[in-house]
Amino acid sequence: MSNEPSTSPGDDPATATAAPACPCGQARSEEELLARLDEVLAEYVHVPGALIPVLQITQAMFGYLPETALRKISKALDKPYSEVAGVVGFYSFFTTVPRGKHLVRVCLGTACYVRGGKEVLAALKHALGIEVGETTGDRMFSLDVGRCFGACGLAPVIMIDDDVHQRVRPAKLARILDGYRRDEARHDNGEDA
Amino acid sequence: MISLTVNNIPVQVPEGTTILHAAAQVGIHIPTLCHVEGLQSIGACRVCVVEVEGMQNLAAACSMPVREGMKVRTNSARARRARRTVVELLLSEHNGECQTCDRNDDCELQSLASELGIRYVHYTGERTKQRVDMSTPGIVRNMGKCIKCRRCVSVCREVQQVGALFPQNRGFETVIGPAFNTDLRDVACVQCGQCVAVCPVGALTERDQIDEVWKALDARDNHVIVQTAPAIRAALGECFGCPPGTLVTGKMVAALRRLGFDAVFDTNFAADLTIMEEGNELLSRLRRALVDKEDVALPMFTSCSPGWIKFMEYFHPDMLPNLSTCKSPQQMFGAVAKTYYAQKLGRRPREIFVVSVMPCTAKKFECQRPEMDASGVRDVDVVLTTRELGKMIRAAGIDFEALPNEEMDAPLGLSTGAADIFANTGGVMEAALRTAYEVVTGRGLPMEKLHVAAVFGLEGVKEASLTIEKTLPHWKFLEGVSLNVAVAHGLGNANRVIEAIRSGEKTYHFVEVMACPGGCIGGGGQPRFTTNEIRMARIAAIYAEDEGKRLRKSHENPQIQELYKEFLGVPLGERSHHLLHTEYTPRDRA
Known part of the structure; x- marks a missing residue:
């Protein structure tokens, strides 16, 4: 599995300082996560411009932005709920629907588009059996599109979580996806042992 | 001062002035759309673009500050074309x-x-x-x-x-x-x-409810009555081309009668009633706090403005006990009309149909609150805004300007000057002080023309302090007490007052809040578009109405005195409690 260093993100400012997902990979209960969110909010409550960083952290924690978390953020940062929702809706990075364990994003920026990004996307839809914005039934993968990840020389690229996969061809996809499935399986077994 | 030219006309303005205002100073109008006077310009719509010599791009006049030597052209071909394109795209x-x-x-x-x-x-x-x-x-x-x-x-x-x-x-x-x-x-x-x-x-x-009123008027099976809020008479004329600040009380009454209402009454009557209840409530709270040493919620906030009430329910639910329990004049009117007045007519509450004309959209919300059924049925059936009444009068083919001046009907149509000033910021406070001071001292409010000058005008938060001297024996506990009052209009200003109270920075006894800037005369149901100039013109009209009245203190209203004698008993009495007072519901804001 190629693990290129993270490249600078593209046009979506929301991705610029995205906090990493919880490293242990363990699912936590919503109460635990909300308690952690309280700690985050306590840290950010007097920081100007805290809304976007807090949303990024929250999404990294929960995998998406649940309504309970958003309402908590609105109250804690003393921002109208309409504004919190407006910011969430403005940036395509933010999502209010639960995502799979791995987020697959296909670049449809100009370079990737002309070098087959669209075909890669079609193949991914077929392989995962979902449309853009959806999540697989086993909650393993979510599919999204992006507009330039800043890796045009490697086009077409896809990103899975923070990994950039370069010069992707539809035929390579099955192996890439299987790599993530195997990692999950190993992780689960390790835990069981 | 900054010197510049707009369309070759020299103009001098203070630093920080926008091109829009500099142009206006020399009589040049630049069209705008997103701009609202008094608010931070966001330059979003681009309708106000102008050409500035030396600048590559057109500038948004509403948000671009002037610079020394600037040469602005508001009507160049490029500016005109761009403006037209923007509007065409819209x-x-x-x-x-x-x-x-x-x-x-x-x-x-x-x-x-x-x-x-x-x-x-x-x-x-x-x-x-x-x-x-x-x-x-x-x-x-x-x-x-x-x-x-x-x-x-x-x-x-x-x-x-x-x-x-x-x-x-x-x-x-x-x-x-x-x-x-x-x-x-x-x-x-x-x-x-x-x-x-x-x-x-x-x-x-x-929400347009004109047809509901027509339907009630057409049906003729009910007794259909109308009440008009204090602020309507100073603004309705604008719907018919009168300049802002034209008082049209008499024509308004004539128009309502021609529309077919069985009786034309006045919310002002209920405003006088509100003062009787609210003034006494304030004095009772003060007595409980100062004499009985009870833990009473002070300051007391006024409760006439339903937008303000809902705001408190959402954003300051812990301070609901501070709100006066008095219903708004609209709801007091409805409750009295469907009980006291219905009894006089020998009708049942549900045979009376009450229409309100209000400067307000929140009144439409207020009248359908579940607790507003003291008469056993909904106390106020339909609320129309000032704008809706204007449309109705026009639809009826009434030549408004040619109407004679007519008088309100008895018994719910008589009011004092104190009720008139409910329409504007500071008015409820002044009206309450006129009565409360006299109740406590037996003397009139010692102020010029009975006006509390400190609460005049459009400043966001206004304060006054009134030292009470030579009280009547019953009110001895108030001897020498300085009554601190505050007045806020616009909910942002109300928030400022609440913060000052919460932090302990300010201690007030009585606070008046009206949700809309300028008070009800600037309400969400008034003829558009309301600027501060128009607010001041309407307020001037309201004060003129007040000063023109023989009776200017609510407790002097003979119809109110009769209502207490015949029906209610005393202010804050049992019947008042049931009909004229209410409770509030905490609401979750997010």
């Missing part, structure tokens, strides 16, 4: 339906298109999606008509600090609305209608 998306729009003949986009001489729209394409949100009693959102100027967002966030509206989504998909495009009913909207008051098009309107 028109190409706008789901206007002008012929059937609430704002037909009163639409700023329509006027702008006319002003710019647009006779053809060069762009075709997708139109803004229609979606009509009728979820609240007071306000209707028609999103197909929204041009995304964001005036409503500014006024809701900055002036009212409610923040019910914000742009949702992005690009062409942008909708100005509540969080995640839910219905207005599902978010903390106080129904004040300031968004409706600033909307340039037909996207935000009051």
Whole structure:
């Protein structure tokens, strides 16, 4: 599995300082996560411009932005709920629907588009059996599109979580996806042992 | 001072002035759309673009500050073309339906298109999606008509600090609305209608209930009566081309009679009644605090403004005990009309149909609150805004200006000057002090023309202090007490007062709050468009009405005295408690 260093993100400012997902990979209960969110909010409550960083952290924690978390953020940062929702809706990075364990994003920026990004996307839809914005039934993968990840020389690229996969061809996809499935399986077994 | 020229005319203005204001100073009008006087300009619509010599791009006049030696051209070919393009693009998306729009003949986009001489729209394409949100009693959102100027967002966030509206989504998909495009009913909207008051098009309107009133008038089986709020008489004339500040009390009464109402009454009557109850409530709270040493909620807040009430329920639910338990004059009127007045007529409460004319959209919400049925049925049946009454009079073919001046009917039509000033910021406070001071000392308020000068005008928060001396024996505990009062209008200003109270920085006994800037005369149901100049003109008219009356203190109103003698007993008595007082419901804001 190629693990290129993270490249600078593209046009979506929301991705610029995205906090990493919880490293242990363990699912936590919503109460635990909300308690952690309280700690985050306590840290950010007097920081100007805290809304976007807090949303990024929250999404990294929960995998998406649940309504309970958003309402908590609105109250804690003393921002109208309409504004919190407006910011969430403005940036395509933010999502209010639960995502799979791995987020697959296909670049449809100009370079990737002309070098087959669209075909890669079609193949991914077929392989995962979902449309853009959806999540697989086993909650393993979510599919999204992006507009330039800043890796045009490697086009077409896809990103899975923070990994950039370069010069992707539809035929390579099955192996890439299987790599993530195997990692999950190993992780689960390790835990069981 | 900065010197510049606008269309070759030299002008000097202070630093920080915008091109828009500099141009206005030399009589040059630059069209605007998203700009609202008194609010931070956001330069979003680009209708006000002008050419500035040496600048590559056109500048938005509403937000660009002047610079020394600047040469501005407001009417160059490039500026005119750009402006026209901007408006054409707006028109190409706008789901206007002008012929059937609430704002037909009163639409700023329509006027702008006319002003710019647009006779053809060069762009075709997708139109803004229609979606009509009728979820609240007071306000209707028609999103197909929204041009995304964001005036409503500014006024809701900055002036009212409610923040019910914000742009949702992005690009062409942008909708100005509540969080995640839910219905207005599902978010903390106080129904004040300031968004409706600033909307340039037909996207935000009051819920039109004119037909419900026609239906009641046509049916003739009920006794249909009408009450008009204090603020209507100083603004209704504007619907018929009268200059702001024209008092039309007599013509308004004549028009209502010609529309077919069985009796034309006055919310002012109920305003006098409110003072009797609220003044006594304040004195009772003071007695309990100072004599009985009870833990009484002070300061007491006024409770006439339903937008303010809902605001407290959402944003300061812990301070609900501070709100006076008095119903608003509208609801007191309804309760008295369907009991006391109904009994006089020998009718049952449900045979009386009460229509209110209010400067307010929140009153439409208030009248359908579940607790507002003291008479056994809904106390107020339908609320019309000032604008709706104007439309109704026009639809009836009444030549308003030619009407004679007529008088309100008895017994719910007589009022004092104290009731008139309920219409404007500071008025309820002054009216309450006129009565409370006299109750306590046996003497009139020792002020010029009975006016509490310190609470005049449009400053956001006003304060006064009144030392009480030589009290009557019953009120000895108030001897030498300095009564501290504050007045706020606009909910953002109310928040400032509340913060000062919470922090302990200020200690007040009595605070008047009106949800809308300027008070009810600037309400969400008043003729558009309300500027501070218009607010002041309406306020001047209201004070003139007050000063022109023989009776200027609520307790002097003989009909009120009779109401207590025949029916209510005493202020704060058992019947009053049941009919004239209410309770509040904490609401979750998010």
